[in-house]
Structures are given as structure tokens and as C-alpha cells.
Amino acid sequence: MKQSKREAFVYLVPGLLFLFVIFVIPLAYAVGISFFRWTLIRPDLGIRFVGIRNYITILGDPFTWETMGRTLLFVVGAVLVEMTIGTAISLALNLNYRGHNIVQSVFLVPFMMAPIVVGFAWRFLLNNTFGPVPQLFRGIGLGNLVEIPLLANPDTVLLMLIIVDIWQFTPFVVLVVLAGMKALPAEPFEAAVVDGANAWQRFWQITVPLLRPSLLVAVVIRTLTALRIFDTVTIMTGGGPGSASEVLSYYGYRTAFQSYEMGLAGTIGILTMVVSLIFTIFYIQKVGVE
Amino acid sequence: MKRRNRKNLSKMLLVGVIMLLLAPYSLFAGGEQEAQAPDEEAPAVVRLVSERGSHTEAWKTRMEGFEAETGIDLELTQHPYANYFDQLMLNFTGGQSGFDVPYVSMLWYPALAKAGYIQPLNEIVEANPELADDMPGLVNASIDGKLYFIPYMNEVGGVVYRTDLFNDPLERKNFKAKYGYDLMPPKTLEQYRDIAEFFHRPPELYGVTLMGKRSIFLATHFMNRLWARGGNLLGDDMQPIFDSEIGITALKEAKDMFAFANTAALSYDFQEALTEFKMGKSAMAELWTTAMFHVSDPESSQVVGNASFVGFPKPADAQSEKRPRLYISWGFAVASDAENKEAAIDWIEYAIGDKQLAEASPTGTIPTRLSALEDRVLLEELPWLEPFQEALGSCIPTPIVPLIPEGMTMVNQFIAPAVSEYLAGNMSAEAALQEAAQKTHDLLKENGYYD
Numbered sequence A: 001m002k003q004s005k006r007e008a009f010v011y012l013v014p015g016l017l018f019l020f021v022i023f024v025i026p027l028a029y030a031v032g033i034s035f036f037r038w039t040l041i042r043p044d045l046g047i048r049f050v051g052i053r054n055y056i057t058i059l060g061d062p063f064t065w066e067t068m069g070r071t072l073l074f075v076v077g078a079v080l081v082e083m084t085i086g087t088a089i090s091l092a093l094n095l096n097y098r099g100h101n102i103v104q105s106v107f108l109v110p111f112m113m114a115p116i117v118v119g120f121a122w123r124f125l126l127n128n129t130f131g132p133v134p135q136l137f138r139g140i141g142l143g144n145l146v147e148i149p150l151l152a153n154p155d156t157v158l159l160m161l162i163i164v165d166i167w168q169f170t171p172f173v174v175l176v177v178l179a180g181m182k183a184l185p186a187e188p189f190e191a192a193v194v195d196g197a198n199a200w201q202r203f204w205q206i207t208v209p210l211l212r213p214s215l216l217v218a219v220v221i222r223t224l225t226a227l228r229i230f231d232t233v234t235i236m237t238g239g240g241p242g243s244a245s246e247v248l249s250y251y252g253y254r255t256a257f258q259s260y261e262m263g264l265a266g267t268i269g270i271l272t273m274v275v276s277l278i279f280t281i282f283y284i285q286k287v288g289v290e
Numbered sequence B: 001m002k003r004r005n006r007k008n009l010s011k012m013l014l015v016g017v018i019m020l021l022l023a024p025y026s027l028f029a030g031g032e033q034e035a036q037a038p039d040e041e042a043p044a045v046v047r048l049v050s051e052r053g054s055h056t057e058a059w060k061t062r063m064e065g066f067e068a069e070t071g072i073d074l075e076l077t078q079h080p081y082a083n084y085f086d087q088l089m090l091n092f093t094g095g096q097s098g099f100d101v102p103y104v105s106m107l108w109y110p111a112l113a114k115a116g117y118i119q120p121l122n123e124i125v126e127a128n129p130e131l132a133d134d135m136p137g138l139v140n141a142s143i144d145g146k147l148y149f150i151p152y153m154n155e156v157g158g159v160v161y162r163t164d165l166f167n168d169p170l171e172r173k174n175f176k177a178k179y180g181y182d183l184m185p186p187k188t189l190e191q192y193r194d195i196a197e198f199f200h201r202p203p204e205l206y207g208v209t210l211m212g213k214r215s216i217f218l219a220t221h222f223m224n225r226l227w228a229r230g231g232n233l234l235g236d237d238m239q240p241i242f243d244s245e246i247g248i249t250a251l252k253e254a255k256d257m258f259a260f261a262n263t264a265a266l267s268y269d270f271q272e273a274l275t276e277f278k279m280g281k282s283a284m285a286e287l288w289t290t291a292m293f294h295v296s297d298p299e300s301s302q303v304v305g306n307a308s309f310v311g312f313p314k315p316a317d318a319q320s321e322k323r324p325r326l327y328i329s330w331g332f333a334v335a336s337d338a339e340n341k342e343a344a345i346d347w348i349e350y351a352i353g354d355k356q357l358a359e360a361s362p363t364g365t366i367p368t369r370l371s372a373l374e375d376r377v378l379l380e381e382l383p384w385l386e387p388f389q390e391a392l393g394s395c396i397p398t399p400i401v402p403l404i405p406e407g408m409t410m411v412n413q414f415i416a417p418a419v420s421e422y423l424a425g426n427m428s429a430e431a432a433l434q435e436a437a438q439k440t441h442d443l444l445k446e447n448g449y450y451d
Helices: A002-033 A053-059 A062-093 A100-112 A115-125 A132-139 A157-182 A187-194 A199-210 A212-227 A231-236 A248-257 A262-287 B002-034 B054-060 B063-070 B081-093 B109-114 B122-127 B136-140 B163-167 B169-179 B189-199 B216-228 B245-260 B263-267 B270-278 B291-295 B341-351 B354-364 B376-381 B385-393 B407-423 B429-446
Strands: A036-038 A047-049 B045-051 B073-079 B101-105 B150-156 B158-162 B307-311 B323-332 B395-399
Touching: A002 A036, A002 A262, A036 A053, A036 A262, A053 A262, A062 A100, A062 A157, A062 A212, A062 A248, A062 A262, A100 A157, A115 A157, A115 A231, A157 A212, A157 A231, A187 A199, A199 A212, A212 A262, A231 A248, A248 A262, B045 B081, B045 B341, B054 B150, B054 B354, B063 B073, B063 B341, B073 B081, B081 B101, B101 B109, B101 B341, B122 B341, B136 B150, B136 B323, B136 B395, B150 B385, B150 B395, B158 B163, B158 B291, B163 B169, B169 B189, B189 B245, B216 B245, B216 B323, B216 B407, B245 B407, B245 B429, B263 B270, B270 B291, B291 B307, B307 B385, B323 B341, B341 B354, B354 B376, B376 B385, B385 B395, B407 B429
Parallel strands: B045 B073, B045 B101, B323 B395
Antiparallel strands: A036 A047, B101 B323, B150 B323, B158 B307
């Protein structure tokens, strides 16, 4: 027994070492730097230990909380819709019909596009002069909604980013949930049919509980990646108009590469990580399988 | 089973040990080649680093001639503009720059000089004293008497306008009837506004193209007017003064001009603004001078031969005064750890020769030497250089950000968001500028400017 435990440990060492190098060390560095004031463009000022002052500065700034609020609004809005629509699409794609493989492949195209390409493409689609979306609005008599460009209107810009995110990442949810559906056993459904359960009852009381592991994977991964959205914000809005589309990751980027305050940027990174952890723990406790 | 497991484990361990022993050889194999004794007859090499832009393409045309003339090899590494400065900083802070001559924006060199990443180049002006009068941009290239930056290209803030519209007899007649004076390239802020209003005929034609996306470009619309009205970003005591009455007026004027622009301009960056003007959708565009290269490109522009440039207007009562005007320059510096400073200086002196500047200019750069700007062949090819020369000569060339390391932060992090907030209607002009000024004050105080 002792021998096999030792052997098992030896087999685990390379993987643990790899995890330590690519995860623990950078994390420790990020945490460490958040206790220092390091202005990259002023190396003459040195790297000064400031204790928790960076945390006080960031957490005491109302702008941080406004940005956090915008980020959470984005995450909840995008992920909720992606999970709902994604699951519905998975149900439809789970049927056997002619050409269902082609349909599945087409659905995945947005997910395969690089976020930066998605940003440029949607910037074009929403362009107020020649973009097809505003022209469609004008064509159906809703031109007043696009008098101010959708990406330049503080009331609509976050919604546009949510829509772009839904367009791009719903296929990911479809992929994960569909894979889960393919692995579901047939017997519970057959028994339910025999017992007289209708389609909605079968879906809500059999499909959803059995799909919990897949749904958990999809919602956790989507939440964590939505919290880190950066490319589309940078390309489409630059955080504007004003700060109407500034999210945590872009705030961290500006602090690091426009203010060159690395300590403060590290603090924002830790804050983002803490928010991600809270979401993950919440999901696992509420949605996780026993 | 146990014996088989032990055998497998031993094999794995043996393979792992062999790999560990071999790994250092593969890691350092290249290094060993570099460690060979240098060949005494190998030519000197100057390592250049730059972004991918039109003026880089311009001085690249000079590289072959330099190599043939001097026997010095040039190696160039280029990065996309978007992350070029980040890449430079990462290289410098890594301890070894890896290059000799970085081609940088004038806005960057103060931070690089203060950090000790680039070295003084006073010997260039000492060896070429005519540069002091011939190169106006040199006044912004020194810190405490030490010259760190040699301007290669420059441009001023101004207005690109449609000469076909301005010269059209019917347009001229109608303009005079409405405003009481002749239609001409705007010299005053009042004329600029009138002309924008006159030509604003959406959706076929817009009076002016502006850049409304939150960025340093948007900030220039505020700064152009701030300087034209005699204001500035920082006072002599380094205190922010842009939240003055002049600043508030300038910011409000900037927003008012958007009334004569495409509503889409609220989300435009430089490229989109340039595209709108090139497509012939606007009568004027508030851009930099190098936009004229793109406007004159027959492959992408529909207004070739129908555009020119004028320096940013001033108030009517300040026409005889020299006021600050947005001045943008890129040029050469020499890294402090440059392996061959003399060869690096040879390249810089060659590239900024007036003949070299004039010959390279049509590729996409505007010479920084007045003697090069008077080149007759060049002026025939780029006639808009004449009004550019006038614009440069009639202003105080003023960098878009104060030439301190915190300058970029001031404009990118404080002023640009403030202008964007005001434009979006989230804050009043006074509140937006006061907030930006307070943040500027706090930053400069923290970094020791008021001690």
C-alpha cells in the first residue's frame, strides 16, 4: 500500500510542478506586487512597499465599484441569456434530422472566431453610417433609436457588448450542453413516457437534473471568461462613451499600460480573481452535484 | 504485478533523468554559438526597432544607401503600433534592450531618458550646428540641456479640407451671401465653425469629421482649442490649469462642433475619421498633417488632388500672435546599452540629412528640417507641404502631452475620459475638467513635483 502511494506521488510530481510554475508562482507574484507601489515609467522612484495602501486606494475609489457594477451587469446579463438560449438550441440540435451535423457546425462558427475579429466585425455592423444594423432599424421605422450611434450612447453600449458576447459564446454553451445530452441514459425518459409525463415535465424533472454537471461546467466557464472580457471592449468602445463600457479587465489594463501603475493594476487583478472565486464557490454550492 | 510496476517506474525515472541531463544543452546551444570569438572583419551592426507606420517605411528607403556608403549593417525589428511602447518598456525593464536605436514618439523620450534607458546625443548637434536653426522640433528634444531625441518626422494639428468644394464658384457665392466674407481655408475659430455649418448637409455631406471615441484623439479636439485660445495643460509651477475658463470654453466648443459632424463620429477613431474624409463624405476633417498622405493615395481615396491642409485656427483677435499648436514628432534615440554608439549616430546623421529627408518624404513622412521642406521637387510632388510649413512657422510647436513621464497618463487616463464623459452628457464641462485636474494634481504631487 505504502509502495503504491509513493509510486502514485512520483507520477503526480511532474504535473504538480507544472501547475506550480504556471499558476502558483504568477499568482504569488501578482499578490506580492499588489503590496508595492511600482510606477513603470518612473523607475527613479523605486518599487516601494506600501502595505495595503493599494487596496485602500482601489476599494476606496467609487469608480472601482461603478466598474464592478457594470462588469457584474454584463456577466449576469450575458451568461443568463447564453445559458437559456444555449440549452434551448441544444434541445433542438439533439434531434435526429437530415443535415443536423451541418447545422451543428454552422452554429459553432461564431465561437471559432478570434475575439478581436468579432470586435471589428461588430464595429462595422453597428456603424451608424453604413452598418446594416442601424439601417435595419431605420428600415423598420425605429430610426430614432439609432440617432445616437449604439456604441456612442451610454444607455445602449453595454447592451451591445452583451449582445456581441451572446452571439459569440452561446455556441460554447450549446457544445457543452449537447455533449451532456448525448450521454444521458434513455431509460428514465422511457419510464417517464410510460408514466404519462409531458415534454415539459420530462425536460424540467429529468433532463435538467441529469444535465447538472454539464450546466455547471458551462456556467462556471462562461462566468469566468465573461468576467475577463477585454478584446471586444478595447476594439469596439475603448471603455467609452465616458466610462459606460469600462469593465474590470479594461480598468486593470488602463492602470497597467496607460498609467503604468503596476502595483495598482495587480490589486485590480486580485480583486477580479476574488470576484471569480465567489462566483465559482456559489455555483458549486448551489448547482453542484452531490 | 508489483515487480512490473517497479520496473516501469524505474524506466520512467531513467528517461526523466536523461532528459534533465540533455535539457541544458538544448537550452544553451544557441548561446554557445553566440559565445564564439568575434570575427574582427565582421561589419558593425546597428540594431533598429520601430513600429509599422508610414514614416518608418520612409526611412527604411534610406537603409540600403546607408549600408552601401558606410559598410555598417542595419537590422530592423518592427512591432505593431498598438503595443509598440509596451514592447519597448518590457525590453528596457528586462535589463537588456536588445537594440541600439529605437524610433520613438517625442512623447515617450522623457520617460525613457528619466529612467536612464536612452543616452544623450549632444554630439550630433555639436557636429552639425546648422540643425539648431534648421530643425524647429529640436526645442522639445532636450532635458536639462541634454539632447535625447533627434526628430525625423513631424506634423502639426490642423484641418484637412476639400479644395474642390472651397474653390467651387457656386459654393463661394452662396457662402459669401450667407456669411458676408469669402470662403477660404479657416484661419479663425469663427470661420471654422461657419464653414462647418455651411457644408453640413447630411447624409450626403458633413461639415467636419471628428474623432469621438474615448482616446487621445478625442482629447486633441479639446487641446487644439485650449491652445488656440491661449490656454495650456500645466502652468510654470506644474499645476494643472486646463480647468480654467479658457479650458471650459475650449471643451464646450469642441462638443459644439460635433453638431456639424456625422452622428457616427461619436464613435470614430483616427482610421474611421480618415476613411470618412477620404470617401468624400465631409468638407473638412480635424486630423494631423500625415492624413494628407492617405488622402492623396489613389488606391484608397476618392478625393485625390482635391484636398489640402491648414493649421488649426486661432480666435480672430489672436491672428498676429504665435500660439501653441499641436506638434507631433517621431525620431531616433540611442539606447544606453547600445553596442556601437558611433555607428548608431552615423545612421541618425545620415537619415536626417536634408537630401535624405526630402527623398524619403513622398513615402510617408514630413521632413523635420526647413531646408528639406523647401526642396522644389518635393513641393511639386506634395504641394500641401507649403501650407504645412506656414502652419509650423506660425506657431509654438507644442507636444500633445507635457514632456514629463506622467504626460501620457495625464492625457490618456484623465483628460480623454473627462472629455468623453462631457461629450456623453454624464458630466458638465466644469466638473469633468475639475476632476481631471484634481487627478493630475494628485499624481504629480505623489511623484514629487511639488516638493
